Amino acid sequence: MKDTATTVMERCDLLANISEEPNALTRPYGSQAMREANKIVSGWMREAGMAVKQDEIGNLIGCYEGTGEKTLILGSHLDTVRNAGKYDGILGVMVALACVQQLHYRGERLPFSVEVVAFADEEGLRFGTTFLGSTVYAGAFDSERLNLEDKNGVTLREAVRAFGGDPDALENGGRGNGGLLGYCEVHIEQGPVLEELDLPVGVVTAINGQSRVRVGFVGKAGHAGTVPMEGRRDAVCAAAEFVLEVESTAKADPEAVATVGEISALPGAVNVVPGEAELSLDLRHPEDAVRERLRNHLEQRGGEIAVSRGCKHRWQVRQETSAVPVDPELSALLGKAVEDSGLPVHRLASGAGHDAAQMAALTNVAMLFVRCKEGISHNPAESIKGEDVRAAIEVIGRFLSLVAEGERSGRRSEVSREVSP
Ligand SMILES: [Zn+2]
Numbered sequence: 001m002k003d004t005a006t007t008v009m010e011r012c013d014l015l016a017n018i019s020e021e022p023n024a025l026t027r028p029y030g031s032q033a034m035r036e037a038n039k040i041v042s043g044w045m046r047e048a049g050m051a052v053k054q055d056e057i058g059n060l061i062g063c064y065e066g067t068g069e070k071t072l073i074l075g076s077h078l079d080t081v082r083n084a085g086k087y088d089g090i091l092g093v094m095v096a097l098a099c100v101q102q103l104h105y106r107g108e109r110l111p112f113s114v115e116v117v118a119f120a121d122e123e124g125l126r127f128g129t130t131f132l133g134s135t136v137y138a139g140a141f142d143s144e145r146l147n148l149e150d151k152n153g154v155t156l157r158e159a160v161r162a163f164g165g166d167p168d169a170l171e172n173g174g175r176g177n178g179g180l181l182g183y184c185e186v187h188i189e190q191g192p193v194l195e196e197l198d199l200p201v202g203v204v205t206a207i208n209g210q211s212r213v214r215v216g217f218v219g220k221a222g223h224a225g226t227v228p229m230e231g232r233r234d235a236v237c238a239a240a241e242f243v244l245e246v247e248s249t250a251k252a253d254p255e256a257v258a259t260v261g262e263i264s265a266l267p268g269a270v271n272v273v274p275g276e277a278e279l280s281l282d283l284r285h286p287e288d289a290v291r292e293r294l295r296n297h298l299e300q301r302g303g304e305i306a307v308s309r310g311c312k313h314r315w316q317v318r319q320e321t322s323a324v325p326v327d328p329e330l331s332a333l334l335g336k337a338v339e340d341s342g343l344p345v346h347r348l349a350s351g352a353g354h355d356a357a358q359m360a361a362l363t364n365v366a367m368l369f370v371r372c373k374e375g376i377s378h379n380p381a382e383s384i385k386g387e388d389v390r391a392a393i394e395v396i397g398r399f400l401s402l403v404a405e406g407e408r409s410g411r412r413s414e415v416s417r418e419v420s421p
Pocket residue numbers: 077088089122187354
């Protein structure tokens with residue numbers, strides 16, 4: 001029998017060729033490529049002994065029946081960004097499938113069903129809105145999104161219909177949380193931490209919350225040759241000071257990350273002292289209270305910097321999302337599974353969003369990160385090692401056994417409660 005990690009690597013290679021573009025991996029929601037990927041993956045699900053269905057948005061759901069009533073969900077997404085790597089999302093589905101395949105080979109049934117979900121849209125490439133698949137599945141879909149249009153003017157409503165679903169069924173198309181034991185997602189780290197620590201896998205502690213702010217400094221424009229340095233109200237100089245303040249604030253907290261990714265100067269000419277500067281701030285942290293404190297600190301410092309340079313300060317919070325903590329019990333079992341696999345347990349927060357964040361609205365979640373080369377993702381250079389995939393399969397296999405052990409002992413205690421007076 002072929003090693004399961006080798007099979008996972010081969011399957012990721014194969015799916016990387018299922019694309020809307022000839023020489024790049026681009027698999028948006030509702031595309032012909034997505035249709036084909038779902039068809040191939042549903043074949044693999046059946047091979048692993050699963051009953052397969054597709055829901056209204058196009059999420060592919062395989063169910064490996066257990067002996068009990070409850071269900072544990074494993075999964076990730078099959079859609080990609082433009083010119084993507086082979087593993088973002090896809091790896092999580094393939095590892096989950098490999099673990100079920102092993103159960104099937106052994107003829108083993110767990111005391112709960114295992115559902116493998118391949119989400120149809122996480123990246124939001126086509127409609128500019130992320131997590132469509134997991135939002136529907138978690139029962140949190142908002143029908144207003146149906147009017148969103150792709151670049152060809154096709155609405156989400158039309159795309160859902162073309163993909164075989166009923167758009168009006170999406171809002172109530174969630175799975176429902178009855179009998180769920182939780183959701184566990186395997187995903188490439190998309191960062192350099194595990195590689196630096198020379199570890200194949202890591203246990204996720206939380207998915208970072210995020211604040212996005214537009215920051216402005218308004219000074220006074222003037223002639224670059226005639227206005228003396230003394231007394232200038234240069235908005236870009238204020239912005240520059242603020243950017244360094246952002247950096248030092250984030251560096252002072254080991255878990256914070258903050259980025260100024262956009263900056264513009266007005267009027268924007270080589271020979272004009274900038275009268276206005278506008279910049280973006282992206283601030284992330286696993287704890288909401290800390291993120292809010294850092295955000296308030298930066299707002300205050302921005303104001304002080306503006307005053308000290310004779311500028312006005314604008315501060316507009318555009319978007320805030322809360323951090324999603326993982327379930328302590330599931331996460332502890334995942335950590336134990338890592339340890340039982342003979343690996344050191346390293347815990348880290350996720351800086352990027354994942355389907356698990358949406359699934360947290362439905363059930364308890366846990367996540368396992370797999371090392372990826374140089375932390376590169378959303379890029380064809382995305383790369384992982386077969387041996388790390390092997391480690392991930394072993395960890396998830398052990399995780400399933402540990403959850404099963406808990407269920408068996410839990411049920412025993414329920415039974416004994418019934419018989420005791
Ligand atoms: Zn992903």
